[in-house]
Amino acid sequence: MSSSASENRLWGPETDKAVENFAISGEAIPARVIHWLGRVKSAAALVNAELGLLDDGLAARIAAAGDEIAAGRYDDQFPVDVFQTGSGTSSNMNVNEVISALCDGEAHPNDHVNLGQSSNDVFPTAVHLAALEVTHDVLLPALDALVVGLATRSDDFADVVKAGRTHLMDAVPVTLGQEFGGYAEQVRSARAHIAMTLPFVGQVPLGGTAVGSGLNTHPDFAARVLLRLGETTNAELAGYIAEPRDRFAVQGARDGLVALSGALKVAAGALMKICNDVRWMASGPRAGLGELELPALQKGSSIMPGKVNPVIPEAVLQVCVQVIGNDAAISFAGSQGNFELNVMIPVMARNIIQSAELLATAVDALLSKCVVGMEANVERCNELAELTLASATALNPAIGYDAASDIVNEAHATGRPLRSVARERGVDPDVLDEALDLRRIAAGNSGRNVPG
Numbered sequence: 001m002s003s004s005a006s007e008n009r010l011w012g013p014e015t016d017k018a019v020e021n022f023a024i025s026g027e028a029i030p031a032r033v034i035h036w037l038g039r040v041k042s043a044a045a046l047v048n049a050e051l052g053l054l055d056d057g058l059a060a061r062i063a064a065a066g067d068e069i070a071a072g073r074y075d076d077q078f079p080v081d082v083f084q085t086g087s088g089t090s091s092n093m094n095v096n097e098v099i100s101a102l103c104d105g106e107a108h109p110n111d112h113v114n115l116g117q118s119s120n121d122v123f124p125t126a127v128h129l130a131a132l133e134v135t136h137d138v139l140l141p142a143l144d145a146l147v148v149g150l151a152t153r154s155d156d157f158a159d160v161v162k163a164g165r166t167h168l169m170d171a172v173p174v175t176l177g178q179e180f181g182g183y184a185e186q187v188r189s190a191r192a193h194i195a196m197t198l199p200f201v202g203q204v205p206l207g208g209t210a211v212g213s214g215l216n217t218h219p220d221f222a223a224r225v226l227l228r229l230g231e232t233t234n235a236e237l238a239g240y241i242a243e244p245r246d247r248f249a250v251q252g253a254r255d256g257l258v259a260l261s262g263a264l265k266v267a268a269g270a271l272m273k274i275c276n277d278v279r280w281m282a283s284g285p286r287a288g289l290g291e292l293e294l295p296a297l298q299k300g301s302s303i304m305p306g307k308v309n310p311v312i313p314e315a316v317l318q319v320c321v322q323v324i325g326n327d328a329a330i331s332f333a334g335s336q337g338n339f340e341l342n343v344m345i346p347v348m349a350r351n352i353i354q355s356a357e358l359l360a361t362a363v364d365a366l367l368s369k370c371v372v373g374m375e376a377n378v379e380r381c382n383e384l385a386e387l388t389l390a391s392a393t394a395l396n397p398a399i400g401y402d403a404a405s406d407i408v409n410e411a412h413a414t415g416r417p418l419r420s421v422a423r424e425r426g427v428d429p430d431v432l433d434e435a436l437d438l439r440r441i442a443a444g445n446s447g448r449n450v451p452g
Helices: 004-009 015-023 031-052 056-070 090-104 107-114 119-156 176-201 221-231 245-252 257-279 311-334 344-372 378-387 388-398 401-413 418-424 429-435 436-442
Strands: 161-167 168-174
Touching: 004 119, 015 090, 031 056, 031 090, 031 107, 031 119, 031 221, 031 344, 056 090, 056 107, 090 107, 090 119, 119 245, 119 257, 119 344, 119 418, 161 378, 161 436, 168 176, 168 378, 168 388, 176 257, 245 401, 257 311, 257 344, 311 344, 378 436, 388 401, 388 418, 388 429, 401 418, 418 429
Parallel strands: none
Antiparallel strands: 161 168
8 A cells, every 4th residue: 555545536435425415514524533533443453353353464454554544644535524424424434445445445344344333433432532632642732831831921020010900990919920820820720621521532432333232343342442542642642541331321422522622611711811911911002001012923004004913812812712612512512412322423523623723723822922922011010000099908907998098089080199199198108108019019918929
């Protein structure tokens, strides 16, 4: 076999029917799913040979063909639309037919390549394993790197005092470092939510065949195939791949994918909060908050000279919107299991893998093209911290809420600084110096959050 074979159509009549019937979106099943189908077919053939159900030589040829599909050498041979029969039967048969062709027709698509399998168990198995792989091997490392990046900037900005804000209104001072520490923890928490779903994603229905009962499948087939699959991937990922406690549960429903999608939505929500905060703080440069300066990556306007926009946060926000939309579709699709099968698996596959891939690339862009290169406008941060009238909150223990409110109202009405109004009203200068120390205010009830 060689990659030159992909210049010709290797699929057979069942794939032709599917291409004709499902001319809907022009978007094929995600390549990651096809690759895992190839891996499953390879492992299944070798296990069937071990069990005495398949000739050793033929099994080796099937396995070799499956491995080449898994390596992506025949990606152009899988044209079936993602919006197809809900069990993924058409894509399963597409893989069976291509493997048969790569074996020069000696391997029958159903009797040999599909031996011990049904689309109803093998296709969702491939979907789950593809989702598991992209999440564990691609997304989680990207989130880990972002956590480190945000934590580093938290340290960098630890002594930058700025105005706090609640309801988009002035609040007591905080530090930019505190805010970035919060962002790092948000991402860390989102990462933990995602990781918690992986043991459920890794429980696959392989071995259940048509309805979950395992008809026409050797009782040792699934366990041996999963063991082989684990041996072909990294040990940490392999630790999640497991037989379910009940195949009827994981064949009739796609709860593991729904859980993962929900966790990806949590990550999207966290990233939206971070990106919106960054956009607000970088607004300006003269008529906005102007507390952050983002890397100037490109022109921000085709008509306004010198305009620079927060393009990376905006791109990430759009990714987050897509992930949240994908989750809505996945959640609804996950509710559509009927008796022994959920028939929304292809669209769930498309959305869950797209969400994980988009989040991974967006997180990488946010870190490398925005977080790393941003700088604090220390002078502007200090200016706004001094201007916030909410600092008078620190006077409450000394003079009471009502007296502090009178000072704030007069300062606001006259545009005068808090300190001068408070001194005029008889507040002791030593009390003022201690209470209105912005660093002390930002520290809150613990100096651990603010250095010095």
